[in-house]
Amino acid sequence: MPESSSSFSAESYFATQPPPPGLEHDIEGVKEFVRRQQEKGRNIVLVTSGGTTVPLELNVAYGQLRPSVRFLDNFSAGTRGATSAEYFLKAGYAVLFMHRQFSLQPFSRHYSHSTNPFLDFLEIEPGVEERSSFTASGAGSKGSQICVTLDKRETLLEVLTVYKAVHAAGTLHTLTFVTVNDYLWLLRAVSQELSVMKRKAMYYLAAAVSDFFLPRQKMAKHKIQSGKGSLHIEMDQVPKILKPMVDNWTGKDGFVVSFKLETDPALLIPKAETSLQRYGHQVVIGNDLNRRKFEVVFISWKDALPSSSIDTADSSSSFAESWLRIDPYDHNKEIEEDIVAELVKRHEMWIAGGTTSIKP
Amino acid sequence: MPESSSSFSAESYFATQPPPPGLEHDIEGVKEFVRRQQEKGRNIVLVTSGGTTVPLELNVAYGQLRPSVRFLDNFSAGTRGATSAEYFLKAGYAVLFMHRQFSLQPFSRHYSHSTNPFLDFLEIEPGVEERSSFTASGAGSKGSQICVTLDKRETLLEVLTVYKAVHAAGTLHTLTFVTVNDYLWLLRAVSQELSVMKRKAMYYLAAAVSDFFLPRQKMAKHKIQSGKGSLHIEMDQVPKILKPMVDNWTGKDGFVVSFKLETDPALLIPKAETSLQRYGHQVVIGNDLNRRKFEVVFISWKDALPSSSIDTADSSSSFAESWLRIDPYDHNKEIEEDIVAELVKRHEMWIAGGTTSIKP
Structure with missing residues (x-):
């Protein structure tokens, strides 16, 4: 098998691969979040979660993957990351939750549309006019009420109570990535922003990151033609970014946790x-x-x-x-x-x- | 670029690729569903929805994709299929909804955890003991109530009303696929079951199906090694199955709608x-x-x-x-x-x- 891979260092990666369009906006949000948590004296943990994709065709718009786009994917539902984020929040941490679009999220993870659909435990009760605070005003549904089935109520109330408290305290900030390129750029930028926290920042790298990517410069010639025989794809290795992350981006002060x-x-x-x-x-x-x-x-x-x-x-x-x-x-x-x-x-x-x- | 693809007909595909382990169980469910709808004299529509994957490694267990597995994916949120299924149900059809795991589903599609999380429109009201039917019994939350915020109540009540009616009538049956192999086997088996409906069956093929696949026989040697340079993948074309579907599986009687x-x-x-x-x-x-x-x-x-x-x-x-x-x-x-x-x-x-x- 021919070996034609170019070897990318983290430096050459960022010098040659384009940043995702939303990056600056995302970083503004992170800056603001970090500033607020510093004022409150909270520790911050960055939790990465879910898998990354490697698009094989160029017609991919950031944040809006087109239906015709094919990509290589690592499967991860994001259970470890979403669950851990909840426990960090309960432990008083502020959480930067950086996750793959549509992977599990803290709190809503308990109500997967596939395994525990919330519509199943809502009930409609025929209207009693006096209970106006529960009254739906829609025509044809006058006075009907929506309530939670008894066996689900306690758990939902617990989840909801923490969820509301976290929102009120402003301790959860969510960032989204899709491709491995989004992930790498976002991870570097967020780590650099978090480095002002010095030792009070933790980095909890639970995302399942692709080992391979398709450099932008090779993408055009790799565009997939359907109906023309078999498909060939050749990819490069994703640079190892833990070393620059530990030594440079986080200024050697961060508490960095990786997964194997x-x-x-x-x-x-x-x-x-x-x-x-x-x-x-x-x-x-x-x-x-x-x-x-x-x-x-x-x-x-x-x-x-x-x-x-x-x-x-x-x-x-x-x-x-x-x-x-x-x-x-x-x-x-x-x-x-x-x-x-x-x-x-x-x-x-x-x-x-x-x-x-x-x-x- | 070398051309080494084997060409699969639908026949040679099913003769050489293994059926998914859950197939027989799925078909039992379909048989039962079709029988009930026939009794009620309803038309049935098969709606396929979402994208398919092509696993690149062998360690994939059906229904339980392992985190280490890499695959090629077609992106499709499943909006067209999930939305259409709702309107078919409203039109009195029984719906076999055959969709990619975690893609959108009828009714719950309105409450994406990313764009319209249902936890956001639930509110906790401090308890009023008299309203016992809304009372949560959990310790520490005594008497607290969960209610739906006013601006979301009407829409939720509408969605919920149809959802409950559909469940009560038993007119929606959901099947799940992940890989293109799951999809092809399931599509053939379901079409064959539905053919007893003669002209009263519609086939609404809205899924985004991969054009390529990796034959099981080639998988082992294509197992991806990380850390060993670049990645090469070579795939075969998925056979065109509309022709056998129209001519054989559905017995030329089905009303078949495809998408381009x-x-x-x-x-x-x-x-x-x-x-x-x-x-x-x-x-x-x-x-x-x-x-x-x-x-x-x-x-x-x-x-x-x-x-x-x-x-x-x-x-x-x-x-x-x-x-x-x-x-x-x-x-x-x-x-x-x-x-x-x-x-x-x-x-x-x-x-x-x-x-x-x-x-x-």
Whole structure:
């Protein structure tokens, strides 16, 4: 198989690939959000969530993918990111939620149109004129009321209460990406804006990012022709951006958490350690594809933790691993609650400066 | 560029590609649905909606796409299909709604989590103990009520009323596909089941189906390796299935409506006519990418229509075109309402046998 890939560094990537049109507007919103949270003295976490796409044709308008457009996609519903964002909000963090368009979002994630459609638990009650505050005014529906079925009411009230509180406090700001190019530009710009927070910013990189992309310069000749035999696509590798993110964009002060998803359990720890060694950030959360809902492992620098939090640490190794497990059969418990609690604790140590990180 | 595609007929496709595991179960549901509608004497329309995917790796479990899986996708939110399904239901049809997982669905489409999140128009009112039917029983929320904000109440009540009526009548049955392989197998099986309806079945093929696929036999060697340079993908063409669908699966009795989406207005009519000529079905609805929300054209056989419904028909041509337009600025009007009304009228003529179709 011919090898004709050009190799992109993060620098050459941003020098040659065009920024998404909405970027400046998005960044204005982030600036304003960061300013408000600084005034309130809150910590901020950037949560990235969902998969990225790689468009294969040029006729893609930002924010408005045309129906004829074909693209390569990484599947991720965005459960980890959306769930974690909720727990960060409950822990008092301000959350920049940067997610793939149409992936799950905090709060509304509980009411997927496919699995828990909200229309199913709304009921129409025939009108009683006196209860005017519940009266619909539409012709033909005079006096009818909409109410929530009893068994769903408690959960909805809980979700709604937190949702309203978060909106009132202004602690959630949502950003949307579609393509891997949108993602990379947005991640860089948001990280740079967040760097003014110094150690009070956390970066929780849960999005499933494509390893490959199609450089804009190659797109025209790759435009797909239907009806002309088979389809050939040749792609380049997406540059590794964790290194510049840790060293430059966040000014070495951010608390950076990345994820490693594997299908082979034997690879999980070594690959997570390699990642930490290579990029010099704070935590890699390793998860096995089939166990990720109830088991994760935190890989971090041994000397960044009190020995009580370390499960296993080879004395010859710089790394510590801590396992986090919940009961797989307890459907009222989400592992993200514990992941976030552990990270909040570690982030506090990081902010207090009580931990040092070996940054190679 | 090398050409190494194998050419698949519909027959060789189904002989070599494996059926999705859920197929038999899905078909049982369709059988039961068709039986009930026949008892009630209702017409049935099959509405296909949303885009299909082409997985590039083998580790895909049906109904549960794994996060690591990469695939080629056609983007379609499913607006045309979901909206049309609602109008078919309002017109008294039973609807088999066969859609891409997570694409828009009838009724819930009005409440996209991204653009019109329902949590935004629910309000919590502090409890008034007497109104016990609205009382949430959760601890800490004693007596609190959930109600719908005034400006959203009327629309929600309308949507909800139809939704409940449809559920009570049992006239909507939903089927889900993800990959183009799921789609093809499901379309064939559902069409075969529906063929017992003879002329009382309509097939409204609004899904955006991939032109390419990766045969199962080629998948292993195409498994994507990250970190090893650039990515190469080579695909085969999806077989044209309209011909066997019209001639065999539906027993030549179904009223088949296909769609043609183009970006070049000059190509719209000729391509729609070619399609009708080639497959011998009843209607091609042509739409221009940028005008599809307010303008479509019906291409059909000239002798199948009374001359009053024909806008333009070259005397030397076998085809008739009828344009359907709505005011682009009227946001209370959906063009699908008129599309469905026109099709219902034509379908009635088809059922009555008053129309003949030239089937080459």
